[in-house]
Ligand SMILES: Nc1ncnc2c1ncn2[C@@H]1O[C@H](COP(=O)(O)OP(=O)(O)OP(=O)(O)O)[C@@H](O)[C@H]1O
């Protein structure tokens with residue numbers, strides 16, 4: 075794959091007159107692993123929701139997002155998959171997870187019950203859930219946070235989206251589990267040829283995973299470039315401050331420590 079999957083031009087999003095994103099221009103190369111970093115409230119989630127077509131209807135949107143590789147408007151859950159910090163919130167607690175994992179694929183690909191069941195089992199295998207057959211009939215509360223995040227990732231990729239977005243998807247997990255989820259995302263992106271948008275506060279994590287880094291500050295994209303370049307010679311003083319502030323975070327953490 076080559077060329078741009080996405081071209082964002084002059085994208086502004088505001089809520090009741092307050093800007094969450096301001097005139098963002100960004101190309102996302104097909105196959106890229108883009109980390110979006112920035113402090114709380116800088117617009118990271120708003121950017122992800124914009125790309126996924128999931129902004130609340132009352133949000134005011136200006137500018138455009140083009141998908142040059144797609145010959146139709148992108149479909150939410152079909153062309154984009156989104157994984158959030160709290161996977162339990164994306165699942166219904168009283169429906170077996172197996173019925174929920176392939177729901178997007180059922181809807182978008184028109185799969186019957188049996189095919190959806192097959193797909194769900196394959197997906198759970200792909201995200202390395204032990205005993206996928208048994209997991210299909212289990213409920214949310216029966217899984218650990220890390221396992222549930224794997225299942226959420228399985229659901230996000232069920233319809234084979236071109237773009238997978240992880241919004242602080244590892245922030246609530248301890249360091250070891252966090253690393254295993256990052257490894258899973260890398261594996262899936264590589265094998266499926268997906269493009270990854272990885273949203274994080276954690277610059278150390280971003281620099282390990284991403285080939286490209288975008289830095290948001292108060293809704294403005296202040297910097298974007300190859301990871302090495304952004305880390306070694308950031309163009310914007312704000313990025314430099316973020317880098318300096320993260321020096322402590324790059325020290326080894328205790329195993330099992332919550333982040
Ligand atoms: N639905 C909404 N209604 C009103 N304001 C909103 C809404 N969604 C986001 N905002 C505001 O837009 C700004 C950007 O929010 P956003 O959630 O995109 O930031 P973020 O970088 O994801 O932050 P965090 O790291 O805390 O998740 C914030 O000021 C936020 O309060």
Ligand code: NI
Nearest residue numbers: 118119120241
């Ligand atoms: Ni957010």
